Amino acid sequence: MPVLLFSIETKVYNLKRFANFSMNNISFFHLCRCFFFFFTIFEIVYFQNVLMSQITLKDIAKALNLSPSTVSRAMKNHPAISAETRVLVQEYAETHKYKPNTLAMQLRTNRNTTIGVIVPEIVHYFFSTVLAGIQQEAESEGYNLLFCHSNEDYAREVRSVETLLDARVCGILASQSKTTEKFDHFQEIIDNDVHLVFFDRICTGINTDKVVVDDYAGAYNAVEHMIHTGCQRIAFLGSTPSMPIANNRRMGYEDALRKNKLPVDKNLSRICDTVDLAREIVPELLRSDSLPDAFFCINDEVAAYCMQIVKSAGYGIPEDISVCGFTNSYITEVTDPTLTTVDQHGFEMGKVAARLLINRIEGKETKPGVVSRLIKTELVPKGSTREIVQ
Amino acid sequence: MPVLLFSIETKVYNLKRFANFSMNNISFFHLCRCFFFFFTIFEIVYFQNVLMSQITLKDIAKALNLSPSTVSRAMKNHPAISAETRVLVQEYAETHKYKPNTLAMQLRTNRNTTIGVIVPEIVHYFFSTVLAGIQQEAESEGYNLLFCHSNEDYAREVRSVETLLDARVCGILASQSKTTEKFDHFQEIIDNDVHLVFFDRICTGINTDKVVVDDYAGAYNAVEHMIHTGCQRIAFLGSTPSMPIANNRRMGYEDALRKNKLPVDKNLSRICDTVDLAREIVPELLRSDSLPDAFFCINDEVAAYCMQIVKSAGYGIPEDISVCGFTNSYITEVTDPTLTTVDQHGFEMGKVAARLLINRIEGKETKPGVVSRLIKTELVPKGSTREIVQ
DNA sequence: AAATTATGTGCACACGTTTGCACAAAAAAA
DNA sequence: TTTTTTTGTGCAAACGTGTGCACATAATTT
Structure with a gap:
């Protein structure tokens, strides 16, 4: 497509202006005009779009010898319209595939x-x-x-x-x-x-x-569940505390620990919400003196990668270390073992x-x-x- | 919310009609009217929405003592508008946060x-x-x-x-x-x-x-890859042949077999595109006399479940049986082992x-x-x- | 100086709907 | 019959924008 120096609208406008000279005495200047004239015409035709046609209320009105207002009311079952007119209009509209123009409707109302x-x-x-x-x-x-x-x-x-x-x-x-x-x-x-x-x-x-x-309750229940299965040192792989969802889950996690008389170890609570961070942080936690025996993760994806890393470090899941995700996405069904998680009921x-x-x-x-x-x-x-x- | 027997429009209409009686001689009938009158008024006010106000071309025109057409053209940098008018209009529009009404524009054009x-x-x-x-x-x-x-x-x-x-x-x-x-x-x-x-x-x-x-090539390459790794009896878990994508993949699968002088066994080519079907068909294939040594699956999900079933049947992946999916979704990274697949470049x-x-x-x-x-x-x-x- | 051309603006109508109001005709009440 | 009420329809204006045309005024060419 050739590049347009000016917009089509500008071209059309200039065209009309230029065409408006008298043909009495023609100069070189005018000849140039003529050339430009035809060139522009060509360009405009080239870019012209085809207009589509759609049947409107007015068309129906004209066809049935009614006014547009009557047709409008008939279509909307307005009580002031007689039954026979209504049926007439609606049938005509039906057979001619009338589609109300949403734009016009929205503009009006x-x-x-x-x-x-x-x-x-x-x-x-x-x-x-x-x-x-x-x-x-x-x-x-x-x-x-x-x-x-x-x-x-x-x-x-x-x-x-x-x-x-x-x-x-x-x-x-x-x-x-x-x-x-x-x-x-x-x-x-x-x-x-x-x-x-x-x-x-x-x-x-x-x-x-x-x-x-209910992030708080979700986290609380998940952590408490792991405690009930015998976990003592549960790590939290969370996200930036400025996000309420992350902060609420951290609070649920900590409260569950406190309620069950377990220490809240700040070293076990990390920001780790991406795959890359997991590759860095999980091995670090596994190397530490006081090994965690469970990971509670901010989402299923981090949990799944966490499981991979834990497994390849030689620990058994869930015998040695438990893992829990958050979301209940379909990846929880295909990991090995399948992944305990918290359903968020997104739908x-x-x-x-x-x-x-x-x-x-x-x-x-x-x-x-x-x-x-x-x-x-x-x-x-x-x-x-x-x-x-x- | 109380249930409306008639639409608001109908109510308003009736209201106006009823209000239109002369107050000269009042009967019981009229009293009933009055009651209905107020009831309806109340209901209408109750359901009334607030209208929002937005600055329009007309408003700008009025404020600057111009015509709407001039303002319209000034906003669109029409060549017939003087620079000073254009700047004036555009600055006014800017400071008053004018937003063109898309609906009206679309309706007009x-x-x-x-x-x-x-x-x-x-x-x-x-x-x-x-x-x-x-x-x-x-x-x-x-x-x-x-x-x-x-x-x-x-x-x-x-x-x-x-x-x-x-x-x-x-x-x-x-x-x-x-x-x-x-x-x-x-x-x-x-x-x-x-x-x-x-x-x-x-x-x-x-x-x-x-x-x-390019489903055909994708399937062809995947199957050929598995053949090159030593697979001989490759099963195809496909989908309904009426879908071109499924049919093309089946053709790619079969052609890869033929090209590499392997038999095309119809028993190994199944319709199996859901998790439930996988639970039924994969065990059946594993029980058959001529055990497949590879599965080529219509999508990653089926492939992942297929892997689970194969593993729990005691076969090693990929030593005994290879599996290949289609899509390259994120589940391919979290299965154990990770899942070979065909990237479709959805983005x-x-x-x-x-x-x-x-x-x-x-x-x-x-x-x-x-x-x-x-x-x-x-x-x-x-x-x-x-x-x-x- | 006179004729021509360029420049900038406004009027009026259009897009397809909806809706207040007027009005004629029919029906009902007085 | 006369008055009132009901019923059905059409006119005209409106929503916010775009655009053909006319018309002044300014600039340029004869």
């Missing part, structure tokens, strides 16, 4: 049915599960989903918010990226009177509805979050302040932890 | 920048990777993504198409559900002059652009598909017929296959 979703990562068991839940709930309520992916990147998250506000969505479901530390973009959503619900990775700087997993979280947002949009959620929903977690014991000693 | 995506499954490594690729390419070109999830269900797929057409998207990227056998809904997309590009699970009944993985497929669709939309893809893009596959040998004997 100043309200639409598109909700935006911002996800920090999509190639990710938990978030894709949540997305599936959101999608199902939204679809069943007649809402569309505008999908954005921040990829754990602050700049992309800001751009996503802009995109969604430009598209005039009626609400936004968001989970924060790891790198986000400023919240102006989220505040802007609220300033624009667009409803906002956070899920999972909530934003502490913004006062709005949220749906979170339900998605449904609850979408439900809450839609209620806000439709004014059905009347509670004035901030609404917080808690999704229950569930311990799923598999092969990487021992049986409870009775 | 009859063209929008939203493309629809239909994915059969989202809690799925490959498809979520493709979605990430689509998202990145679309975002960089200024397009929005309307996300639909058919969940491998024909009815939901049809509904998704309806939704996307109603939303007037300018193009659709789709991957077919397993249960789809009629294609009218896809044809309707084309009949509505909306661009359509299939990816991965293409629809053979529809003549349109597509992007597919690139997403980008290529989006690129192709956008080119069609913008008229940059001038090739008139059907365009097919092939995404290269790549064998990724890991721990579940042996080293090649030199």
Whole structure:
């Protein structure tokens, strides 16, 4: 495709202006004009798009000798329209495959049915599960989903918010990226009177509805379970404490230790939320004087790699060392042994979050302040932890 | 929330009608009216939504004593507008946070920048990777993504198409559900002059652009690799042959056998694309007289379960039996041993598909017929296959 | 100086809907 | 019959933007 020095619009405009000279006395200057004229014409035709045709309310009105307003009302079962007219119109619309123009409708009524979703990562068991839940709930309520992916990147998250506000969505479901530390973009959503619900990775700087997993209880139960199976020195592979989900799990972990009268050893509590960190930190812990006899990990992936490292160091799982993950993704079924984990019920979280947002949009959620929903977690014991000693 | 017998619109309408009686001679009938009147008023106020306010072109025009047309042109750097007016308008717009109303723009120009995506499954490594690729390419070109999830269900797929057409998207990227056998809904997309590009699970009944993985070569190379490592009786755990991706892989598998002068045993080629089927079919194959010494599986998940079953039957991997998957998802790293697989380059497929669709939309893809893009596959040998004997 | 051309702006209509209001005709009540 | 009420329909304006055209005024060419 040739490069355009000016936009098509500019070209058309100039063209019209140039064409507007009188043909009385022609100069070299005019000849140049002519040349340019034809060149531009060609270029414009070349780039012209074909317009598509769709039947409208007006067309129906014209065909049935009615006014557009009558047709509009007939389509919506307005009580002032006679039964016969309604049937007439609806049948005509049916046979001619009339599709209301959503754009025009939304413009007129100043309200639409598109909700935006911002996800920090999509190639990710938990978030894709949540997305599936959101999608199902939204679809069943007649809402569309505008999908954005921040990829754990602050700049992309800001751009996503802009995109969604430009598209005039009626609400936004968001989970924060790891790198986000400023919240102006989220505040802007609220300033624009667009409803906002956070899920999972909530934003502490913004006062709005949220749906979170009960991380504290999940961690507490998992750690207590390992204690009941005889573990004494449980290591915690966590994430940055600025993320509430990570901090809550650490608190659940520590409280479970305290409740069972076990020491809370700060050396056993590490930030280790990626595969690379696991390769570094797990061997270090295994080398230390006081060997841990269990690992409680921030997610299933870290847990799976942790298991690999532990096994290759010659320890048996779960005989020597127990391992527990978090999420209950499908990798927990294919490791050897299978991985004990905490189910986060992502699908339900998605449904609850979408439900809450839609209620806000439709004014059905009347509670004035901030609404917080808690999704229950569930311990799923598999092969990487021992049986409870009775 | 109380149940509404009639819609709000109907209520308002009736209200106005009823209010329209003369107050001269009041009867019991009228009193009933009055009661109903107030009840309805209350109900309407109760359900009323707040309208949001946004600054428009008109507002700017009024504030600067210009006409809306001038403001419109100034914002778009139209050449007919003087520099000072343009700066004036753009600065005013900037400070007052003017956001063009996308709906109105799209309505006026009859063209929008939203493309629809239909994915059969989202809690799925490959498809979520493709979605990430689509998202990145679309975002960089200024397009929005309307996300639909058919969940491998024909009815939901049809509904998704309806939704996307109603939303007037300018193009659709789709991957077919397993249960789809009629294609009218896809044809309707084309009949509505909306661009359509299939990816991965293409629809053979529809003549349109597509992007597919080179399944044949992927399968061929994987099987040949296993042959070179000394495997002689390779089983194929495939999927329904009506899906081109499954059929192409079977052909690659068979051709690799033939090329290397190995017999093609129909008993070793099964339909086994779910975990449940694997639990049934793999043990059956292991019991048979002529034990396979390798499994080539349609996806990583089946391969992982296959490995579990093989191991628990007492065979060593890869010493006794080799296993190879397809996709290169993250489960291939956490199985024991790690799983040899074929990388499908999902992210690139997403980008290529989006690129192709956008080119069609913008008229940059001038090739008139059907365009097919092939995404290269790549064998990724890991721990579940042996080293090649030199 | 006169004719021509360039420049900048505004009017009015269009896109496809929805909706307040007016109005005629039919039905019911007085 | 006359008045009131009900019923069904159409007119016109609106949502926020884009664009053809006309029309002044300024700049340039004859």
